[in-house]
Every structure is written in structure tokens, then in C-alpha cells.
Amino acid sequence: MSRRLVLLLAVTCAVAVGNLYFPQAVLPLIATGLGVSAESASLVVTATQIGYTAGMVLLVPLGDRFRHRSLLVAVLGLSGLALLGAGLAPALPPLVAAGALTGLTTVAAQVIGPMAAGLAAPDRRGAVLGTLLSGSTGGMLLARTFGGTLGEQLGWRAPYLVASAVTLLLAVVVALAAPVTTPTAARRPYGELLAEPVRLLRAEPELRRSCLYQAAVFAGFSAFWTSLALLLTGPAYRLGAEAVGLVALVGAASMLCTPAAGRLVDRHGPGRVNTVSLTGVLLAAAVMTAGGAGGASGMVALAAGALLLDVAMQSGSVANQARVYALRPDARSRLNTAYMTCAYLGGTAGSWLGVHALTRFGWPAVSTVVALLAATALVRHLTPRRHHGTAPGHPAPVSAPATATPAAAGPTAAAPAAPAPVVRSRRGA
Structure with a gap:
């Protein structure tokens, strides 16, 4: 994994994730341009998100069956064509259909994660994953600005x-x-690949643990950001919707922090980083509580x-992700499908919980x-686990071989782990 390749993959993650978010900024322009209501125009975003969820389930597991480069080029090409169809759509129904196809094929970031985990040296895997996550974060943050600015100047x-x-x-x-x-499951039937994430969730305790952590934190993250728009436009602040975007810009700092977090994972293992990050969420919850009071001090509390x-x-x-990718080198794409699906289910539930908590009981x-x-x-995370010899919060480092991870105590231990993907030259392709 050269720095140039890591940079290319990070940019690809940024573009892919940005393609999911920029339509949110041009919904009013779509409504005006096509002569439909804002509620009808919002179907474009809904269809894109539904398509993305379907893509994670239907396409991401194929990363274990096909060469990553071939799959990545295919989904990028199809996504580009779907975006072209959306830009040329003459009416709302074709635009909604193109949005669904865009979401379905915009899974490049989820293909890149397992690919990079296989290519990176074990002692650099966390740093590489942190850089890729920085790219995804940058794409998410800049997409709305890109869509809104370009749409205002040249149309939706x-x-x-x-x-x-x-x-x-x-x-x-x-x-x-x-x-x-080299694919690790080239001969596996497609139906088995689709069912495998569920079996992996049952078989791998460390996968379930990582899914729980991410689902819980992403649920809290979604609860905060979904409710924030209602708080800022409500009687406590009486601000416009653009205020949410300004608060969101503080998240740009996480682009600098995630590579550092990755290096800490490489040095100390994922358990200690989980301990710090979960404690950080508790501290964030305490700080943001003062945001309900309104005024300048409340805005500072919300931003912090x-x-x-x-x-x-x-x-x-x-x-x-570092913990998950270390479990089964032969099934990283299927592991990622299980992990990301749980995370997004948590985010969906968190959005619902946040809105209902705000409307019924306040900030x-x-x-x-x-x-x-x-x-x-x-x-x-801090509860001792009977099936693991490591102390709470200190699992085996991600640099350990897959056959030596704590998850080897699970049902999959009987089968030896397949070797990590082999990088081959272009001539050997």
C-alpha cells in the first residue's frame, strides 16, 4: 500500500460517499425545476438511501468472489452512468429510478475497505483505514456544499x-x-454469499461486539444530528436551516483525528481505542445538554x-473495522456487509429515537x-468475556494472524483461515 494508492482510494471513498449526500442540497431546486412539491422531490433522497442499503446487502459480499479492482471499476462505472441518467431525467419518476440505481451502485467505499485491509501490512492496517475514513468524512461534509453551490449557479x-x-x-x-x-471465495454460489453475513454474526463474537458498539454510537450520532435541525429552527434559537450546516463544519476536525486513531489502533489494539471513544461519547452527551438553553453559550455547547x-x-x-477485518481474511467483504448493515440499522433507529425524545421531552x-x-x-465493552483470554477492553492486537484472534474460539475455528488476498502484477492478471 503506497501512499499514492492510499490517497487514490481515499479520494474514491470521498466521491462515492459524496454522491449519496449532495442530492439533499438540491431538493428545493429539483422541486422547482420539475414543478413538483418538496415532499415529492424528497423521494429522490429516499430512493437513493434505500438503494444504498440494498447495495450493501447485494453487492458488497461479491468482494470475496471477484477481484476487488474489477468489482470496484464496475460499481464506479455503473454509478457514473446512473448519475448521468439522473442529470438528464425529464421528469420525477425517472429521476427517482436513477437515484435508486445510484444508491445501489455507490458502494465503492464498502468495497475499498476490505480491499485495503488485505493489502495493508497488519501493523499499518489501522492507519490506512483511518485515512480512508477521513476521505469518506470529507466527502460527506463537502457534498452538500458542492451540490448547493453548483446547483444555485447552474441548476439542479x-x-x-x-x-x-x-x-x-x-x-x-x-x-x-x-x-x-486474488478472490477468496471465487467458487462460492451467490446465494451462499448473501446468507453468509448472518452466519458470521452467529459464529463470530468479536463481530457481534463491534456491530453493537458501532450501532449504538451511530444511533446516538443520528439522534443528535436529526434533532439538531429541529432545535436550531425552533423557539430556542429561531435560526435558518443553514445553521445546521455551519455546526456540521466542526466535524471537519475528525478528518485529522481518524488517521491518528488508526495509528493508536495499530500500536495498542482496538480495545483501548473503543474505551476512549465510548467515554468520549458520554462526555459529548454531557456537554451538548447545555445546548437546549439557547443563546451564544448554548450554541458553543452544541458545537463542542x-x-x-x-x-x-x-x-x-x-x-x-480493524477488529472485524482481522477476524477472517477470507471473508472480509461479507464481514463488512454484516457490520455496515448493523451500523445503518442503528442509525435509522437513532433518528427515530432522537426526534421522538425532542418532541416529547425536550433537548x-x-x-x-x-x-x-x-x-x-x-x-x-468492560464486562469480562468468558470465551476470551484477554482482559476487558484489551483484545488481541489486529496484527495477530487471523487464526490466533480471540474469535478462533467460535464455531469457525475448525476451518483454517484462507490466506490474505495476493497482489498480482498487471501482466499476471
Whole structure:
């Protein structure tokens, strides 16, 4: 994993994740341009998110069956074409269909994660994953600015067309620059690959543990950000929707923190980073509670709480992914499907909990939801585990061979782990 390759993969993650978020910024422009209501235009975003969830389930496991480069080029190419179709859509129904196809194929970041985990040296895996997560975070933060600014200047179709061109260009660059890896499950039937994430959840205690941590923290993260828009536009602040975007910019600091968190994972193992990140979420919940009072002091509390929460969530995500990818080198894409599906289910539940807590009990209830979710994960993290010889919060380092991980005590221990993907030259491809 050269620095140039890591940078290319991080940029690809940023573009792929950004393609999921920029449509949110142009919804009013879509409504005006197509002559539909804002509620009808929101179907574009809904369809994109539904497509993305389906893509994680249906396409990401194929990373174990096909060469990562081939799969990555395919999903980037299809995503670029879907974005082109959206930019040329003459009416809302074709645009919604193109949005669903865009979401379905915009899974490049989830293909890159297992690919990079196999290519990186074990003692650098955390740092590489942290850099890739920084790219994804940057794409998420900048996408709305990109979509809104370009849409205001050139119309709602412009962001789609520009995103299509960039995505198709990346497909060409990846085809030329990415190394070729050997698939670990080339002969496995597609149906078995789809069912495997559920079996892995049953068989791998460390996978379940990582899924619990990320689902709980991402639920708290979603509860905070979903409720924040209602708080800032409500009677406590009476601000416009753009205030949410300004608060969101403080999350840019997490782009600098995640590579550092990755290096800590490489040095100390994921358990200690999980301990710090979950404690950080509890601290964030305490700080953001004062945001319900309104005024300048309340805004400072919200910004500080948002920063702590974002850094803690991203750092914990690096630790969780490093632990997950170390379990089964022969099934990293299927492990990632299980992990990301649990995380997004947690985020969906958190959005619902946050809105209902705010509307029924006020802003302190949102902070309580965030704290309770983090406390649940932290208690589980610090509870001694009967099936593991390591101390609570200090699992085996991710640099240990897959056959020596604590998860080897599970049902999969009987089968020897397949070797990590082999990088082959272009001539050998």
C-alpha cells in the first residue's frame, strides 16, 4: 500500500460517499425545476438511501468472489452512468429510478475497505483505514456544499452531471492504478454469499461486539444530528436551516483525528481505542445538554458536543473495522456487509429515537438517549468475556494472524483461515 494508492482510494471513498449526500442540497431546486412539491422531490433522497442499503446487502459480499479492482471499476462505472441518467431525467419518476440505481451502485467505499485491509501490512492496517475514513468524512461534509453551490449557479442537473464525469474518470484511474487481488471465495454460489453475513454474526463474537458498539454510537450520532435541525429552527434559537450546516463544519476536525486513531489502533489494539471513544461519547452527551438553553453559550455547547461526538464516533469506527477485518481474511467483504448493515440499522433507529425524545421531552432527553446508548456499549465493552483470554477492553492486537484472534474460539475455528488476498502484477492478471 503506497501512499499514492492510499490517497487514490481515499479520494474514491470521498466521491462515492459524496454522491449519496449532495442530492439533499438540491431538493428545493429539483422541486422547482420539475414543478413538483418538496415532499415529492424528497423521494429522490429516499430512493437513493434505500438503494444504498440494498447495495450493501447485494453487492458488497461479491468482494470475496471477484477481484476487488474489477468489482470496484464496475460499481464506479455503473454509478457514473446512473448519475448521468439522473442529470438528464425529464421528469420525477425517472429521476427517482436513477437515484435508486445510484444508491445501489455507490458502494465503492464498502468495497475499498476490505480491499485495503488485505493489502495493508497488519501493523499499518489501522492507519490506512483511518485515512480512508477521513476521505469518506470529507466527502460527506463537502457534498452538500458542492451540490448547493453548483446547483444555485447552474441548476439542479449540474451537480449530477459533474458527479457523473468525476465518477467515470475515477473508474478509469482505478482500472489503471489499483493492484489485482486474488478472490477468496471465487467458487462460492451467490446465494451462499448473501446468507453468509448472518452466519458470521452467529459464529463470530468479536463481530457481534463491534456491530453493537458501532450501532449504538451511530444511533446516538443520528439522534443528535436529526434533532439538531429541529432545535436550531425552533423557539430556542429561531435560526435558518443553514445553521445546521455551519455546526456540521466542526466535524471537519475528525478528518485529522481518524488517521491518528488508526495509528493508536495499530500500536495498542482496538480495545483501548473503543474505551476512549465510548467515554468520549458520554462526555459529548454531557456537554451538548447545555445546548437546549439557547443563546451564544448554548450554541458553543452544541458545537463542542458535535465535535466530541464526531471524533469519538469516527475513532471508534476505525477500531471496530480493524477488529472485524482481522477476524477472517477470507471473508472480509461479507464481514463488512454484516457490520455496515448493523451500523445503518442503528442509525435509522437513532433518528427515530432522537426526534421522538425532542418532541416529547425536550433537548435534554436527546442527550440522555445519546448517553444511554454509549453507556450500554461501554458496559458491554468492560464486562469480562468468558470465551476470551484477554482482559476487558484489551483484545488481541489486529496484527495477530487471523487464526490466533480471540474469535478462533467460535464455531469457525475448525476451518483454517484462507490466506490474505495476493497482489498480482498487471501482466499476471
